Amino acid sequence: MGVKLKRIFCTLLWAITIALIPGPVPAGATDKRVTVGNKNFTEQYIIGELMKQLLEDRGFKVDLRSDLTSMALRGGMESGDIDLCADYTGTAWMVHLKHQYEPGTDNNQLYYLVKEKEKGNQFIWLHPTWNNNTYAMASWPGFATKHQVATLSDLAGLYEKKDGKIETFVNFEFSIRPDGLSALEKFYGFKAAKSTLKAGTPGASLIALREHKADIAMVFGTDASIAKYGWHIYRDDKSFFPPYDLTPYIRKDALDKYPEMADIINGLVATFPGGGKPASPVIVGKCQGVWQQLNAKVDIERMEPREVAEKYLIEHGLIKR
Amino acid sequence: MRHQVILFALLTLLLGATLWVTSLGKVGIYSTFTYSDLLHSAWAHFKMVFIAVVIATAISVPLGVLVARPVFSPLVLPVIGGANIGQTIPSLAVIAVMAPLLGFGLQSAIVALVIYGLLPILRNAYTSIKSIDPAVIEAAQGMGLTGIQIARRIELPLARPVIMAGIRVSTVITVGTAELAVLVGGEGLGKITLTGVFAREPLIILQGAAPTAAMAIALGLVLELAERRMTPRGLRIEPESF
Numbered sequence: 305m306g307v308k309l310k311r312i313f314c315t316l317l318w319a320i321t322i323a324l325i326p327g328p329v330p331a332g333a334t335d336k337r338v339t340v341g342n343k344n345f346t347e348q349y350i351i352g353e354l355m356k357q358l359l360e361d362r363g364f365k366v367d368l369r370s371d372l373t374s375m376a377l378r379g380g381m382e383s384g385d386i387d388l389c390a391d392y393t394g395t396a397w398m399v400h401l402k403h404q405y406e407p408g409t410d411n412n413q414l415y416y417l418v419k420e421k422e423k424g425n426q427f428i429w430l431h432p433t434w435n436n437n438t439y440a441m442a443s444w445p446g447f448a449t450k451h452q453v454a455t456l457s458d459l460a461g462l463y464e465k466k467d468g469k470i471e472t473f474v475n476f477e478f479s480i481r482p483d484g485l486s487a488l489e490k491f492y493g494f495k496a497a498k499s500t501l502k503a504g505t506p507g508a509s510l511i512a513l514r515e516h517k518a519d520i521a522m523v524f525g526t527d528a529s530i531a532k533y534g535w536h537i538y539r540d541d542k543s544f545f546p547p548y549d550l551t552p553y554i555r556k557d558a559l560d561k562y563p564e565m566a567d568i569i570n571g572l573v574a575t576f577p578g579g580g581k582p583a584s585p586v587i588v589g590k591c592q593g594v595w596q597q598l599n600a601k602v603d604i605e606r607m608e609p610r611e612v613a614e615k616y617l618i619e620h621g622l623i624k625r
Numbered sequence: 626m627r628h629q630v631i632l633f634a635l636l637t638l639l640l641g642a643t644l645w646v647t648s649l650g651k652v653g654i655y656s657t658f659t660y661s662d663l664l665h666s667a668w669a670h671f672k673m674v675f676i677a678v679v680i681a682t683a684i685s686v687p688l689g690v691l692v693a694r695p696v697f698s699p700l701v702l703p704v705i706g707g708a709n710i711g712q713t714i715p716s717l718a719v720i721a722v723m724a725p726l727l728g729f730g731l732q733s734a735i736v737a738l739v740i741y742g743l744l745p746i747l748r749n750a751y752t753s754i755k756s757i758d759p760a761v762i763e764a765a766q767g768m769g770l771t772g773i774q775i776a777r778r779i780e781l782p783l784a785r786p787v788i789m790a791g792i793r794v795s796t797v798i799t800v801g802t803a804e805l806a807v808l809v810g811g812e813g814l815g816k817i818t819l820t821g822v823f824a825r826e827p828l829i830i831l832q833g834a835a836p837t838a839a840m841a842i843a844l845g846l847v848l849e850l851a852e853r854r855m856t857p858r859g860l861r862i863e864p865e866s867f
Contacts, residue, residue, distance in 0.1 A: 399654070476820040480655040480829065498665045503816050504807065505823070508729070517729050517810060 336562055339367045341377045341386035346599045346609070347437060347526055351390045351550060353613035354572060361623040362568050374399070381427065387558035388565070392437060393418050394546035398483070405483060407491060411436060411547040411583040418551075428559050430566060431573040431580030432551035434588045435595040437526040439478065439545050441538045447519050448536035455541040459520070460494035468497035473509045473518035483546055485522075491544045525592050528600035549583075550595075575620040632842050639839040646832040655824055657832055658817050667836055670813035673731070673806060674799045674844075677738035681799075682792055685743050689750025690784075705751055708744040716741055716802045724809040734803070734811030741802050742795040749791025753784035786856040793848035800841040804833075814840075 338359060342352030349370060356366045369386060378400055380386035393411070396418045397403050409417070411434055419429040441456065453459050463470060478484040489495050504512070510529050512518035523530060523537075525548070530537065552569045559565060573580045577590035601612045617623045649657055658666075685708075692700045719741055723733035757780060765775045804815035817833030853861070 476816070476823040480658070480820055480824060482654050482656070486656065498662070502807075502810065502812065503820060504810065505819075508808070508810070511724075511729055512810065515729055 336364045337367070338364055338387045338558060338562070338565070339369060339380075339385065341369045341372055341380050341389040343374055343377055344371045346528070346602045347435075347550065347595060348390070349609035350598055350602065350612055351552075353609050354616065355388060355390070355552065355569060357610075357613055357617055358568060358572055358622055359565070361617075362564075364562075364565075381553075381555065382425075384555060384557070386555075388552065388554045388569070390550050390552040392548035392550055393432065394438060394483075394548040396422065398546065405546040408543045409546070410543065411549055411588060414547050415549060415551065415583075422553065426556040427553050428556055428566070429551055429553040431570045432549045432583075433573055433576040433580075433595075434578045434583040434591040435526050435550050435576070436547050436588045436592055437524050437550060437595070438548040439483070440523055440525050440540070441520055442513060442523045442530065442535040443520055443538070444513055444516055445534045445536060448538075453538070454536075455539040456488075456492055456544065457541050459538050460492040463494035463496060468495045469500050470496065471517065471519045472496045472501045473512040473521040474501070474503050475506050475509060475522050476503050478522050479503050483544075488544055492542065526595035526599055528596055528603040531593065531596040531600060532604055547588075572617075572622065575616075575622065629846065632846060636839055636842050636846075639835045639842070642831060642835045643839070646828050646835075649828070652826055652828045655826055655829065657829060658820075663817070663832070663836065666812065666814045666816055666833075667840065670800070670803055670815075670837070670840065673734060673738065673803050673811060673813055674796065674840075677735050677742055677799055677803070678792065678796050680735070680739045681742040681795060682746055684739070685747035685791075686750045686788060689747045689788075690754055693751050693754035701751070705748060708747050711740060712744040717805055717808075720802075720805045720809055729810040731806075731811050733809045734806035737809070738799050738802055738806070742799045745794040745798065746788070746791040749787050749794075750784070753787035753791075754780060756787070757783050782857050783860070786852055786860070789848065789852040789855055793845060793852060796848060797841045797845045800837060800844060804837055 340352060340355050340359070342348040352368055352370055356368045359366050369380065372380065374391075374395065377386065377389055377391070381389060391400075393414045394405070397414060398405055401418070401421050403417075403421075405414075411432075415429070415432050422429055441459065448454065451462055453462050474485055479486075481487075485496070502512070502518070506524075509518070509521040509523065510527070513521040513523075513535065514529070514533060523535070525537075529535065552573065554565060554569070570580055576594060578584075578587035581587075598612060598616065601607045602609055614623075614625070618625055643663070646652075646657055647660055647663060651657065688704060691697055692704050716737075720734065720737040723737040727733040727736060761779060761783070762775060765779050770778070803811075803813050804818055806813050807815035807819055814833045814837045818830055818837065819833070821827065821829030821831070821833060
């Protein structure tokens with residue numbers, strides 16, 4: 305008798321518990337929810353806002369998680385806390401997928417390599433913007449013409465000629481990265497003298513170049529200052545630096561739920577030079593220019609990334625206000 | 626003697642840690658700094674500290690001794706008080722303010738370090754003169770010594786150990802503050818530490834922080850020895866306990 309009562313009681317408890325578990329919420333037209341993430345620097349604030357505002361216009365409810373570190377963003381994508389973000393092909397290949405970069409791999413090849421490998425992680429890489437926000441070596445205007453150097457090979461020759469004694473400024477992290485200064489030196493065959501080599505914060509290398517405290521400094525490909533101060537960027541003629549093309553990618557389960565998202569985001573990419581079609585050096589250069597201008601609006605004109613994104617979307621007819 | 630043994634043990638530990646990280650060659654995706662990078666940065670760090678402390682000493686010892694004279698007593702509050710207030714400003718702020726004022730480079734770093742290193746020397750120089758027992762001076766006057774003789778043979782020997790203690794404290798502080806010099810275009814071990822911070826790699830941070838701590842301890846020990854040497858024998862407290 306006691307056993308039977310207990311059994312009935314247990315069954316009842318189970319029934320109540322199961323009844324209390326919420327059933328699947330029907331995904332109505334008004335309830336399309338996605339979470340978008342972005343990292344913690346200018347260009348990422350802009351792309352985050354671009355994707356958020358565009359998706360909102362197309363009837364999504366968007367939760368934007370901004371200001372994440374690279375690792376936190378990837379962690380969020382892996383755990384499913386974030387559905388959509390934009391990352392760089394070079395970062396994905398070397399940091400997330402832990403592959404070695406073969407110098408000479410071009411933008412298209414690296415994009416397809418990443419896209420293929422990421423399918424296995426249930427991530428779908430959409431069309432890329434060819435903005436190639438990679439590392440680059442830059443000089444203040446006049447230095448390059450004075451010494452008649454245009455490419456990194458020329459620059460290596462100049463370092464040799466001057467016994468490595470050219471005032472050089474790099475990012476802290478760049479001095480110890482696997483695709484950083486020492487690898488660059490080995491690849492192009494030169495050596496910067498310790499007495500003229502300094503390291504600092506990303507902002508400091510821009511100041512050093514602006515104040516002519518450095519003749520050569522490390523910058524990022526889409527840095528707003530390049531356009532503003534007319535710095536000479538040494539062409540990476542042997543393709544040492546990996547391409548870092550800003551590309552939106554989405555979790556497969558989110559895309560299965562809302563397949564229209566691919567077209568919406570690819571529509572945004574289509575407004576950039578190249579429009580998601582295969583890259584060429586000319587397209588990459590143009591796209592870098594577009595992103596330098598967008599970054600300049602935030603870094604130099606002090607506009608909010610939200611405004612910059614809204615203006616861009618209206619100008620390109622993606623949203624109406 | 627006891628505290629010196631502890632400091633020597635700590636020194637060995639810190640240098641050992643530095644050599645260990647350097648010998649790793651690679652941590653995570655990053656390469657560690659080489660021995661020659663380390664030596665170059667350590668030497669640059671030492672040079673910067675040396676220049677800053679020498680300048681700070683040259684300014685604050687005469688100033689401190691001067692304001693300790695009864696004639697200049699109205700200056701005590703502005704000088705010592707001013708230096709006290711200066712010390713309350715965070716070192717990072719002092720260094721950060723120098724870059725826009727003096728431009729980007731070593732000179733900004735040195736000026737910031739001098740400003741920050743002034744107070745301990747100034748305060749000790751002032752106190753050293755003030756704390757001399759007036760009876761000693763009176764006795765000297767009674768013996769017929771002139772003002773200059775008193776300064777040279779009585780006041781200076783009595784004040785020297787206290788002034789040296791100020792220089793030692795200032796040096797140890799400056800070794801630490803000099804880590805930040807790299808932010809305004811200076812050099813030094815801060816380059817290694819901050820690279821570790823920016824790369825989020827604790828072992829690289831250790832590679833810069835450990836030799837900095839070792840340098841502070843080593844310089845502290847050397848100056849402590851000098852301080853002891855300069856103390857008149859009669860004033861030394863129990864040589865054994867040292």
